[in-house]
Amino acid sequence: MNTHTIDNDTPAISADDYDTTAFFADPDAIATVTNTTDSHTVPAPGPEAGTADLLATVREAGRRAVPAPFAETALVARPLLRRAGLPVPEGPLTYAIAPELTIRHAHPASSAVGSAGSAGEDDTLLVSGTLRRVPWARTATAVVVLAGAPFGPVLFTLAPDQAVLARGANLAEEARDDLHLADVEIPAARVRRIPRRLIEEAELRAALARAALIAGAGERCVELTVAHTTARTQFGRPLSRFQAVKQEEAKLIEEVALVRAAVQAAAAPLDAGTVAARFAVAAAKTQASASAAEIARIAHQLHGAVGITTLHPLHLLTTRLWSWRDEDGDETAWATRLSRTVTADNLWSALTAAP
Structure with a gap:
């Protein structure tokens, strides 16, 4: 709660x-x-659900400001575990992409060939370092960690109680916890060596999940704002009858529509696993993060002072918008990545191709 x-x-x-x-x-x-709002009130898609279905439910979770790792579980952690061939634990899951961890074999091979720790009798690992601002770590049954080891990229699952947890939160008071690891042993059964492209897929999934949450929260901002300007009267008529208010509401609806369209357009490329996914997800997160500030600004402007109080539900949405805007990469970071996916030869096809 x-x-x-x-x-x-x-x-x-x-x-x-x-x-x-x-x-x-x-x-x-x-x-x-x-x-x-209970996380169980948003129906979780089945394991065979495509990205479009997952995005629809994540968007609904954002609209309801669900205080649980719904997006992290459905759109990031579970698909990555399936791709890596690891069992999917029951309950809420979260993720951490952590290239700064120190990882070595728990059972080093006797051979002296290669750098220390680069070879082992099995894939049991010793992990040290800090996983920073892990979403909902304190409530998750497992954290899906993607990191680089001396022998290449790995994915493994970590139980939060294996680490020292330092509680943190974002502006919306959603849990963002640090997990401190000191030679934590990860059994080989929970470790998979992965191709580097799976780390990139994890980054894309995390960014798209955050963009879908922004889309849902924006939709709810529209609903609350339209209801408020329709019910509130000034000078003998509803606020919604004033031309300036109509113009701002139109801008609000436009920004939300842009985010929703960009998120939906990224579903098919991500499912296909094509290079186009980089472009589509980068465009979606760039648009979502850029629009988040404008959505919050207009919603608060049209609500007036009541919208900024904790007595009104609008703050549950706008504080999330401000937080999600920066998480998993802000608009500047993703605009830079977006620019790297296009050239003069493929820009037009990237912009006009059907998703």
């Missing part, structure tokens, strides 16, 4: 069922807002 508390003795106002009239009619209901 994502709960903002000032005084625990006062009633909680559900962000899922916010009613301005009822709230102000209760003089004691002044302190607490609870997001009561």
Whole structure:
């Protein structure tokens, strides 16, 4: 649960069922807002679901501000485990892409050929270092880690209780924890050597998951904003009747539509595993991160002062937008990667090809 508390003795106002009239009619209901959305209320797709179906449910999770690693589990961790040939644990999962870890064989080979630790009797590993700002690490049953070892890239699963966990959070108070590892032994059964392209796929999946969450949160911002400007009156008529308000609402809807279209267009290329996936995902995350600030700005401007308070559900969305904008690469980082995927010869086909 994502709960903002000032005084625990006062009633909680559900962000899922916010009613301005009822709230102000209760003089004691002044302190607490609870997001009561349960992660189980968003149906999880089956293991055979394609990326388009996964994106639709992740978008819905973003719209409801689900306080759980839904996107991390469905769109990143589970597909990567299947691709690597590892069993998929039950429960919520998360991920970490960590090239800075120190990894060596727990059972070094007796041969002196090669650098120390580059060969072992098996693939049991000793891992040291820090996994920084792992999404929802404290609630996950396992962390899917992708890292570089002396013998090449590896993917392995880590139980959070194997590490020293330092709690952290983003602006929306979603868990972003550091996991400190000191010669943690990872059994060979939980380790897979992987091609380097799987690390790139992990980066693409993480970025696309964040973009889909932004799309969903943006859709909810539109719903709340339209409802507010329709219900709120000024000078004897609803705010939505004023031309300036209409123009801002149109901009808001446009930004959300851009993000949603870019996210949807990335589904087929990612499923196909083609080079086009790099272009499509980079475009989606660039657009999503760039639009996040504008979506939040317009929504708050049209809500007025009430929208910035913890007593209104809008803040559950906009604080997430500001956080997700930077996570897994902001618009500058992904715009740079986007530019590297195109040349004068393939730019037009990249822009006009059907997804």
